[in-house]
Amino acid sequence: xxxxxxxxxxxxxxxxxxxxxxxxxxxxxxxxxxxxxxxxxxxxxxxxxxxxxxxxxxxxxxxxxxxxxxxxxxxxxxxxxxxxxxxxxxxxxxxxxxxxxxxxxxxxxxxxxxxxxxxxxxxxxxxxxxxxxxxxxxxxxxxxxxxxxxxxxxxxxxxxxxxxxxxxxxxxxxxxxxxxxxxxxxxxxxxxxxxxxxxxxxxxxxxxxxxxxxxxxxxxxxxxxxxxxxxxxxxxxxxxxxxxxxxxxxxxxxxxxxxxxxxxxxxxxxxxxxxxxxxxxxxxxxxxxxxxxxxxxxxxxxxxxxxxxxxxxxxxxxxxxxxxxxxxxxxxxxxxxxxxxxxxxxxxxxxxxxxxxxxxxxxxxxxxxxxxxxxxxx
Amino acid sequence: xxxxxxxxxxxxxxxxxxxxxxxxxxxxxxxxxxxxxxxxxxxxxxxxxxxxxxxxxxxxxxxxxxxxxxxxxxxxxxxxxxxxxxxxxxxxxxxxx
Ligand SMILES: [Zn+2]
Numbered sequence: 001x002x003x004x005x006x007x008x009x010x011x012x013x014x015x016x017x018x019x020x021x022x023x024x025x026x027x028x029x030x031x032x033x034x035x036x037x038x039x040x041x042x043x044x045x046x047x048x049x050x051x052x053x054x055x056x057x058x059x060x061x062x063x064x065x066x067x068x069x070x071x072x073x074x075x076x077x078x079x080x081x082x083x084x085x086x087x088x089x090x091x092x093x094x095x096x097x098x099x100x101x102x103x104x105x106x107x108x109x110x111x112x113x114x115x116x117x118x119x120x121x122x123x124x125x126x127x128x129x130x131x132x133x134x135x136x137x138x139x140x141x142x143x144x145x146x147x148x149x150x151x152x153x154x155x156x157x158x159x160x161x162x163x164x165x166x167x168x169x170x171x172x173x174x175x176x177x178x179x180x181x182x183x184x185x186x187x188x189x190x191x192x193x194x195x196x197x198x199x200x201x202x203x204x205x206x207x208x209x210x211x212x213x214x215x216x217x218x219x220x221x222x223x224x225x226x227x228x229x230x231x232x233x234x235x236x237x238x239x240x241x242x243x244x245x246x247x248x249x250x251x252x253x254x255x256x257x258x259x260x261x262x263x264x265x266x267x268x269x270x271x272x273x274x275x276x277x278x279x280x281x282x283x284x285x286x287x288x289x290x291x292x293x294x295x296x297x298x299x300x301x302x303x304x305x306x307x308x309x310x311x312x313x314x315x316x317x318x319x320x321x322x323x324x325x326x327x328x329x330x331x332x333x334x335x336x337x338x339x340x341x342x343x344x345x346x347x348x349x350x351x352x353x354x355x356x357x358x359x360x361x362x363x364x365x366x367x368x369x370x371x372x373x374x375x376x377x378x
Numbered sequence: 379x380x381x382x383x384x385x386x387x388x389x390x391x392x393x394x395x396x397x398x399x400x401x402x403x404x405x406x407x408x409x410x411x412x413x414x415x416x417x418x419x420x421x422x423x424x425x426x427x428x429x430x431x432x433x434x435x436x437x438x439x440x441x442x443x444x445x446x447x448x449x450x451x452x453x454x455x456x457x458x459x460x461x462x463x464x465x466x467x468x469x470x471x472x473x474x475x
Contacts, residue, residue, distance in 0.1 A: 119425035126392040132463035133428050133448040138421045142436065145419050194420040242391040242444040243398070247436065 001378060002090040002229045004211050005222035006030045007336040012207035012324030013176040019045075019052050019108040020064045026208035027065060027104055034212060034222065040098035041072035044085035044105035045328035050120045052108055061104060071098075078124050079277065081105065082209075082331015083361025083370025087234055089213045099214065105332030106208035117204050121327075124364050126240045137201055139241060139365045140278030141193030146248040147280055148195075150295070155195055157298035159186035161279035162199045162321060164307055169318025171308075171349035176205045176324030193278075200279040205324030209333040216378050227342045230266060230356070231373040233259025237366050250281075250288045250366035257289040257360070257371045264373035270354045271341055272312070273334035275362035275369075276319040282306075285360055286314060289371065308349055316341065316349045331361030331370070338374040379460075380443045382408050391445035411460045412468060413439035418452040435465050 008029045010022050017025065031038065043058040054060060058072035077084040082105045089101040109117055122135045144158055163183055169175035181199050189197035212222070219226035235255035238244055244251075261267070272291055276282035283301070286292040291312050292300050300306055306314040317323045317337040320330055338357040340346040357374045382389045385402035396403050415435040422431040432448040437458055439445055447458070447465035457469040 113426075114423065115426045118423060119427065122425050128392045128463070129446050130425075132446040132460075133421070133424065133432055133434060134446050135421065135423070135425055137423055138419075138434055141419045141421065142417065142434070145417065190422070191420070192423045194422075238398075240390065240392040242436070242446055247444075 001216040002093050002213050003216050003219035003226035004229070004335060004339050005214050005219050005226050006034065006212040007210065007339045009174050009209040009333055009336050010207050011174045012205045012326060014110045015206040019048060019054065019106060020061065022108060022206060022208040023061050023104055023106045024064060026106070027102070027210040030102065030210055030212050031065060031067070034100070035067065037100045038067065038070060038102045038212070040092055040101045041067065041070055042085045042089045042101055042103045043072060043074045044081040044103065044332055045074060045107055046076045046078050046081050047107060047109070047120060047327060051112060077368060078363040079275065079325070079327055080331060080361045080363030080368050080370060081328045082334065083359070083372065084234070085332065086335055086372060087232055087370055090229055090232060093213060093215055099218065101213045102210060103213060103332055104208065104210045105329035107326035107328040108206045109204050109326060110206050114204065124239065124367065129241060134241070136365060137193045137278060140201070140280055141196055143248055143284060144196050144280040145194070147284060150248065151298065153298040155187070156183055157283065157301050158196060158200055158279040159183045160301035161276065161282045162186045164301070165276060165315050165319040165321040166199070168308065168316050168349055169322030171347065172318050172323060175318040175322055176203055177318070177322040196278055196280065200321070202277050202320040202325035205326045207324055207326035207329045207333070209329045209336050211332060211335055211339065225343045227339045228375045228378045229372060230375040230378070231260040231262070231264025232370065233257065233263065234368065234370040235259065236368040239364065239367050241365060248284070250284055250369070252366045252369040253285050253360060253362060254288040256369040260358070260371035260373050264375070266356055266373050269356045269358040269373065271316055271351045271357045272314050273317060273337050273359040274314055274319065275360050276315055276321045277325060279321065282314060282319065285362070289358070289360065308351060313351050316346065316351060331359070334359035334361060335372065335374070342374055342376040379407055380410050380439055380445065381405050389442040391443050410440055410442065412457065413437045413445070415453040415456050415458050415465065418449070418454040437465065
């Protein structure tokens with residue numbers, strides 16, 4: 001079994017620093033204390049080639065951090081890279097290959113135009129679907145339209161996700177977007193993918209986040225309050241959206257969640273960090289994970305259930321929607337938010353009596369999903 | 379254009395080396411591209427090399443495979459033909475009567 005014993009994050013946003021500098025900002029506070037203990041580095045990043053003209057990123061990072069001889073690998077699983085990197089880090093420890101694994105998530109996106117970023121990210125689609133003009137944000141529009149039709153959900157449901165996550169981000173000094181929005185402002189903003197508007201999509205962000213993993217047994221020699229990975233589940237779906245039997249379900253999320261909760265022997269979590277690249281995804285994912293009732297998840301947003309003080313707080317960090325979504329960093333930053341919440345260190349966005357949390361790191365449009373259940377106790 | 383498995387008939391809009399249903403590697407491109415547009419929705423943030431806005435349509439080709447194509451207007455409900463990612467209207471949706 002594996003625990004998180006340390007973590008650090010950069011402010012997400014349009015940053016002047018380059019990719020390696022962002023990594024250093026997130027990581028130096030950890031390695032200043034524990035450099036000699038770390039025996040493996042796992043880097044979560046997808047687009048350093050496309051965005052930054054860099055390859056062999058893990059080795060470049062290790063060298064930049066003065067850890068030239070520490071073995072390292074890069075994990076690329078698009079938007080879900082962070083969850084996959086933690087899975088790999090945990091597996092390295094469970095298998096005995098490594099003892100203390102530094103997981104670094106990072107992406108530097110803002111040097112490209114929005115059209116270029118959209119195009120680069122759409123390269124995860126099969127060529128026939130990409131050639132039709134399909135993009136990741138466009139699929140969120142399709143999902144929103146179908147969700148509204150199937151469940152008679154009002155349009156405002158999705159806007160309320162953006163309102164909540166913008167509010168939560170105001171409580172997170174590391175979040176990209178520092179601005180409250182109202183339902184009216186969300187609905188009146190420029191449409192990106194009908195019916196969803198600008199405020200309902202994650203921004204293009206730069207950022208990095210690092211966490212240190214050890215075995216449960218060793219964890220207490222690193223910190224008095226380790227956060228334990230109680231369960232982890234990963235699952236995949238077809239990369240071809242047109243080949244999926246049900247275009248509005250997220251099969252990988254459902255399966256990964258069931259595996260993680262079963263492994264963790266947990267039925268209820270106190271908070272969740274979900275992959276809200278678009279507002280509608282937060283609702284559908286929460287339903288697939290059993291956090292909200294299938295087809296009725298939207299109702300929770302009218303009742304404040306998912307707010308920090310609600311029954312099922314979701315995306316206390318501001319989520320991808322407002323904290324930002326530097327692709328490779330996002331899944332690691334979710335784990336870091338769980339680390340803070342379960343150590344009672346989340347400041348004025350702290351969930352009261354948080355003992356068990358969950359994160360969903362998702363690739364593409366549910367192309368794969370990694371769900372992690374965290375606990376303040378093993 | 380869709381791709382069909384010679385062994386089991388599984389059809390898909392995307393090309394594959396192996397059938398996900400039966401495992402056969404005998405997959406053939408077949409010249410079927412007509413179907414009904416099940417859903418259309420507008421996209422206004424588009425990738426490099428594409429128009430600044432267009433409608434995307436999810437279409438079903440002859441009951442065999444779903445596919446995507448784009449158009450400069452909504453074709454929801456219409457019979458369309460897909461060609462190289464673009465949809466062309468064949469028959470307008472019949473008026474309710
Ligand atoms: Zn077959």
